[in-house]
Amino acid sequence: xxxxxxxxxxxxxxxxxxxxxxxxxxxxxxxxxxxxxxxxxxxxxxxxxxxxxxxxxxxxxxxxxxxxxxxxxxxxxxxxxxxxxxxxxxxxxxxxxxxxxxxxxxxxxxxxxxxxxxxxxxxxxxxxxxxxxxxxxxxxxxxxxxxxxxxxxxxxxxxxxxxxxxxxxxxxxxxxxxxxxxxxxxxxxxxxxxxxxxxxxxxxxxxxxxxxxxxxxxxxxxxxxxxxxxxxxxxxxxxxxxxxxxxxxxxxxxxxxxxxxxxxxxxxxxxxxxxxxxxxxxxxxxxxxxxxxxxxxxxxxxxxxxxxxxxxxxxxxxxxxxxxxxxxxxxxxxxxxxxxxxxxxxxxxxxxxxxxxxxxxxxxxxxxxxxxxxxxxxxxxxxxxxxxxxxxxxxxxxxxxxxxxxxxxxxxxxxxxxxxxxxxxxxxxxxxxxxxxxxxxxxxxxxxxxxxxxxxxxxxxxxxxxxxxxxxx
Ligand SMILES: [Zn+2]
Numbered sequence: 078x079x080x081x082x083x084x085x086x087x088x089x090x091x092x093x094x095x096x097x098x099x100x101x102x103x104x105x106x107x108x109x110x111x112x113x114x115x116x117x118x119x120x121x122x123x124x125x126x127x128x129x130x131x132x133x134x135x136x137x138x139x140x141x142x143x144x145x146x147x148x149x150x151x152x153x154x155x156x157x158x159x160x161x162x163x164x165x166x167x168x169x170x171x172x173x174x175x176x177x178x179x180x181x182x183x184x185x186x187x188x189x190x191x192x193x194x195x196x197x198x199x200x201x202x203x204x205x206x207x208x209x210x211x212x213x214x215x216x217x218x219x220x221x222x223x224x225x226x227x228x229x230x231x232x233x234x235x236x237x238x239x240x241x242x243x244x245x246x247x248x249x250x251x252x253x254x255x256x257x258x259x260x261x262x263x264x265x266x267x268x269x270x271x272x273x274x275x276x277x278x279x280x281x282x283x284x285x286x287x288x289x290x291x292x293x294x295x296x297x298x299x300x301x302x303x304x305x306x307x308x309x310x311x312x313x314x315x316x317x318x319x320x321x322x323x324x325x326x327x328x329x330x331x332x333x334x335x336x337x338x339x340x341x342x343x344x345x346x347x348x349x350x351x352x353x354x355x356x357x358x359x360x361x362x363x364x365x366x367x368x369x370x371x372x373x374x375x376x377x378x379x380x381x382x383x384x385x386x387x388x389x390x391x392x393x394x395x396x397x398x399x400x401x402x403x404x405x406x407x408x409x410x411x412x413x414x415x416x417x418x419x420x421x422x423x424x425x426x427x428x429x430x431x432x433x434x435x436x437x438x439x440x441x442x443x444x445x446x447x448x449x450x451x452x453x454x455x456x457x458x459x460x461x462x463x464x465x466x467x468x469x470x471x472x473x474x475x476x477x478x479x480x481x482x483x484x485x486x487x488x489x490x491x492x493x494x495x496x497x498x499x500x501x502x503x504x505x506x507x508x509x510x511x512x513x514x515x516x517x518x519x520x521x522x523x524x525x526x527x528x529x530x531x532x533x534x535x536x537x538x539x540x541x542x543x544x545x546x547x548x549x550x
Contacts, residue, residue, distance in 0.1 A: 108154045108180050109133055112206070114162070114172075117250040119293035121220060123168035125211040126251065127184070129153065132207050135198055145187045148196055150209070153182040168192055168213040184209075191216030205251075224306070227286075231307045234284050240458045242277055242285045243304035245314040245412060246270035250294035255319035258434035263292065265437065266315040269425065269447060273315075276451035282459070297411040305417040311385060311454055312420040314412045317437065318427045326430035327401040330390045331422040332382035335473035337409020338375045345371050372474055374416045379467035381419035389421060389453030396449030400426055400436050419457070423450060498530055501549040507539045520547045 109131035117124045129150070136149040155176040162172040169192075173185040188194050192213050199208040231241055246266040248254035254262025270287050277285035286307060288300045304312040318329065346368050386405045394402045413420045425446060426433035436442045505516060513535060517524040526548045528534060539545070 108152055109150070109207075110154055111150075111174070111182070114174075116164070116169075117293045118166060118168065119250075119289065119291060119295070120223070121215045122293075123166065123213045124250070124293075125169065125172060125186070125213075127209040127211075129207045129209060132200065133198060133209055135196070135209060138194070138196055141185075145185050146194060147183055147185040149177070150182045150184065152180055154180065155182045167215070169211075184211075186211060188213060191219075228307065231284070231286070235308065238282075239284050240282060240310040241307055242283055242454060242458075243288060243307065243309040243312045244270045244273050244277075244285050245288040245300045245304075245312065247314055247316040247412075248294070249289050249292055252294050255317060255428050257319060257428040258431065260317060260428040260434060260437055262317045262319075262428065265317050265428075266425075267292070269315050269443065272443065272447035273313075273450055276447055277454075280451075280455070283455070300412050301415040301417075301420065304420075305415055309418050310458055312412075312415060312418050313389075313450065313454065314410070314420070314422040316422060316424050318424040319429045320427055321429070323429050323431070326427045326433040327403040328390075328393055328397075328426050329403045329424040330386040330393070330405050331408050331410060331413065331424070332386045332405070332420065333375075333379050333413045334407035334409045335467075335470045335477075337407075337411075337414065338379065338470055339474060339477055340409060341414040342368065342371045342375060371416075372471070373466065376466035376468075376470045377464075378416050378419060379470055380465050381462060382413070382421055383467065384462050385419040385454065385457045386421045388456045389423065389450055392453035392456065393423075393446065393449035396445040396452065397436065397442055399442065400433065400446070495530065498548055499546060502530060502546040503549070505545045505547045507541055507543040507545065509541050511539060511541075513537065513539060516545060516547075521550065522548050 109129045111127050112130055113126075113128040115126040115128070117126070131152065133153060134151040136151065138146050138148045140146055155174055157176060159173055159175040162174075164170060164172060168188060170187045170189060171185075175183050175185070177183045186194070192215065195212045195214075197210055197212070199205075199210055201207045235241065246263070246269070248263035248266070250263075252263065254266070256262065267289075271290075274285040274287060277283040286303070286309070288303050289295050300314070301312060346364065349367055383405070390402055390405050393400075408422075410422055413422060426437050428434050428437065505520065507516070513527065513533075514524050516539075517527045520527075524535070527545070528537075530546050530548050531537075
């Protein structure tokens with residue numbers, strides 16, 4: 078974390094110097110400029126992000142004899158001469174930027190042996206401009222070694238009956254989450270994650286693991302995979318909320334929704350069975366068995382997640398009375414899809430609400446918030462819970478299947494009707510000067526029916542000699 082910040086500061090200072098010294102350079106209006114260079118690093122990967130003022134035209138990456146990699150930005154201006162950014166980190170040794178032609182900027186970079194490098198362009202959107210990303214990944218062998226060491230330690234603790242809790246500070250790196258009233262979500266939930274980890278780790282019955290411990294992004298699926306690989310007993314994703322209606326306030330505890338779960342079940346069935354038909358139309362018994370098994374496992378985990386959510390909600394409310402509770406809710410968040418352990422997502426409050434923001438920023442309240450979540454998880458993991466299945470999910474599946482079946486039947490009936498109409502239809506050959514509406518009126522049929530029977534829209538272009546089906550009257 079410290080190194081990351083230092084790298085960023087050095088880069089920013091260098092860039093400021095560059096801009097100050099580049100006033101003499103005349104920029105062509107259509108050429109882009111590099112407006113910022115940022116660096117993100119996680120234990121497994123790193124990213125260099127170059128912000129560009131226009132859509133950059135970037136060449137493929139080439140390699141020099143000494144192993145240095147480079148690419149060109151073919152519509153960009155930089156100051157004369159070469160700018161070297163020395164980097165002291167496991168992913169990147171040096172980054173050099175140089176104007177090599179009238180509008181060509183060359184970016185050189187050198188990576189240690191084994192580090193994989195990939196570059197790509199991210200187009201600008203509402204919140205971010207155009208970016209060139211150099212994506213750097215740890216060698217696979219080192220990664221496997223580090224992961225297996227982590228797993229050995231966790232297994233040793235589990236043998237001593239220590240419960241493993243995976244804490245997931247949301248967002249990170251290029252994705253800041255919500256930013257309002259002086260709170261940047263990615264940083265806020267990082268602070269909360271570390272506070273919470275301290276609560277768990279000083280209790281010998283628990284061991285907490287963070288999905289990220291610095292300012293970098295992790296894909297949503299990867300976050301729960303970390304917990305799955307460690308065989309965690311609980312997964313807690315940490316967030317802060319935002320709403321444009323500033324009166325909305327309070328904490329919310331989420332667990333998996335039926336709609337989210339059914340989507341995940343479909344994906345898993347498709348993955349194992351290589352088929353997506355979930356309408357109940359399929360007579361493949363094996364597929365139905367696979368599906369039933371997945372749904373039951375989901376319903377069992379959801380039943381536990383609900384109880385975890387309820388206990389966290391209760392304890393959080395008791396620990397931080399100044400933060401109102403909006404209750405336990407359900408949503409199909411991707412991080413909650415795991416079937417391996419009970420999973421909840423905590424929204425600590427609305428950064429958009431001034432009262433909530435004041436609570437969130439208060440050091441004392443923050444400590445009590447962490448304590449509340451810790452007590453809720455502790456209650457859940459150390460006390461007996463109700464075994465069983467989430468009945469509302471099972472009901473949802475039943476009605477979802479019925480709806481899909483009805484829809485499939487309706488489609489089948491419509492298709493059968495269309496096929497019958499096709500059989501009764503006569504054929505018409507397109508002549509010069511014909512249009513779709515002329516053909517319809519000439520044959521005394523509504524245009525919509527003509528289009529429907531021929532599976533075309535009004536934008537369809539007809540050519541002389543084409544054959545069209547004319548619906549029977
Ligand atoms: Zn969030």
